[in-house]
Amino acid sequence: MVHATTLDKRKENSLLKKWAKQREVLEKAAKDLSRRPFACEADAKKALELFYQEYRHQPFILKGTVDVNQLSGAGGD
Numbered sequence: 001m002v003h004a005t006t007l008d009k010r011k012e013n014s015l016l017k018k019w020a021k022q023r024e025v026l027e028k029a030a031k032d033l034s035r036r037p038f039a040c041e042a043d044a045k046k047a048l049e050l051f052y053q054e055y056r057h058q059p060f061i062l063k064g065t066v067d068v069n070q071l072s073g074a075g076g077d
Contacts, residue, residue, distance in 0.1 A: 022058055029055065030064070041068050 033051055038044040044066040052062055 019059055023060065026055055026058055026060060026062075041066055 029051065033047060036047070038047065048064050048066060051064070055062060
């Protein structure tokens with residue numbers, strides 16, 4: 001019985017490490033996506049949808065929004 005408990009604890013620790021690594025990767029990808037400029041709202045929504053598809057197998061709930069910020073032209077309006 002002791003061996004089963006030890007094995008279960010090792011499996012649990014292994015799974016927790018795996019999830020922590022997956023979370024790091026996901027957070028970095030989300031941060032990179034959030035810093036990317038898009039030409040229009042539709043492009044940003046498409047990128048968010050592709051992000052969801054790419055990371056859909058992660059053990060996390062993914063939620064995101066698109067915030068529209070208009071930048072003025074180079075000449076300054």
